[in-house]
Amino acid sequence: xxxxxxxxxxxxxxxxxxxxxxxxxxxxxxxxxxxxxxxxxxxxxxxxxxxxxxxxxxxxxxxxxxxxxxxxxxxxxxxxxxxxxxxxxxxxxxxxx
Amino acid sequence: xxxxxxxxxxxxxxxxxxxxxxxxxxxxxxxxxxxxxxxxxxxxxxxxxxxxxxxxxxxxxxxxxxxxxxxxxxxxxxxxxxxxxxxxxxxxxxxxx
Numbered sequence: 404x405x406x407x408x409x410x411x412x413x414x415x416x417x418x419x420x421x422x423x424x425x426x427x428x429x430x431x432x433x434x435x436x437x438x439x440x441x442x443x444x445x446x447x448x449x450x451x452x453x454x455x456x457x458x459x460x461x462x463x464x465x466x467x468x469x470x471x472x473x474x475x476x477x478x479x480x481x482x483x484x485x486x487x488x489x490x491x492x493x494x495x496x497x498x499x500x
Numbered sequence: 501x502x503x504x505x506x507x508x509x510x511x512x513x514x515x516x517x518x519x520x521x522x523x524x525x526x527x528x529x530x531x532x533x534x535x536x537x538x539x540x541x542x543x544x545x546x547x548x549x550x551x552x553x554x555x556x557x558x559x560x561x562x563x564x565x566x567x568x569x570x571x572x573x574x575x576x577x578x579x580x581x582x583x584x585x586x587x588x589x590x591x592x593x594x595x596x597x
Contacts, residue, residue, distance in 0.1 A: 443560050447551045454544045463540050465566040 405479060405486040407432070416490045425493060428476060432484030434493060435476045438500050446471045449500055456495045462488040464496075502576060502583040504529070513587045522590060525573060529581030531590060532573045535597050543568045546597055553592045559585040561593075 408417060417434070421427070425434045440446040446468060457463045465476040475496060477489040505514060514531070518524070522531045537543040543565060554560045562573040574590055576583040 443551075443555055447548075447555075451544075451548060451551075454540075454548075458540055458544075463567050465564070467562070467564040469562040470560050 404481050405488055407479075407482050407484045407486055408490070412487065412490075413485075416487070417485065420490065420493050420497075423497060428478075431478060433476055433478035434485065434489060435474065436493070436496070438473045438475070438496075440471045440473070440500075442471050446473050449473060449496075452499045453492075453496050456499075457492060460488060460492060460495075462492055464492065501578050502585055504576075504579050504581045504583055505587070509584065509587075510582075513584070514582065517587065517590050517594075520594060525575075528575060530573050530575035531582065531586060532571065533590070533593070535570045535572070535593075537568045537570070537597075539568050543570050546570060546593075549596045550589075550593050553596075554589060557585060557589060557592075559589055561589065 420434065425436045427433070428435050438449065440449060450466070450468060450473060453464070462479070467474040477493055478484060479486040479488055517531065522533045524530070525532050535546065537546060547563065547565060547570060550561070559576070564571040572593060574586040575581060576585055
């Protein structure tokens with residue numbers, strides 16, 4: 404099982420994501436980001452590419468889509484909070500978006 | 501613009517969907533259904549196929565996915581409620597799932 408992020412990892416790996424547009428979710432050890440695209444084709448195109456990475460990492464997002472907006476929440480259920488898998492998937496999604 | 505469903509259409513077209521597993525959303529003229537699949541590949545595969553139909557119909561779902569579950573809500577924003585487009589997309593999704 405992947406361990407929860409240490410304080411040192413939060414400073415090194417999580418802080419840059421929070422500075423880049425991710426936010427902490429209230430009441431959970433989870434991060435969230437809302438992506439806005441030009442239209443549904445762009446939004447779902449992003450989801451399709453992110454889905455392949457999620458499956459490859461064997462780590463899956465919670466996400467909501469309506470038309471051109473995609474709201475992503477990341478946390479590691481098995482660990483009960485944020486792990487390096489969330490950091491990796493967040494970085495990958497930012498690179499894809 | 502597509503018109504909201506008439507009472508006759510609700511009896512003829514909406515009732516069978518509600519009998520098949522869709523539900524009315526509280527406080528909105530919208531229908532929702534939760535699909536459960538075997539895993540993320542199956543869940544996202546369904547979403548990918550439904551996305552192509554949504555774009556073809558130019559009518560898009562509100563949907564939430566976490567791992568093997570997909571929660572779909574359908575309503576027609578421009579019409580302020582349910583229209584035949586929602587019925588068509590719901591039928592198509594049921595056929596795909």
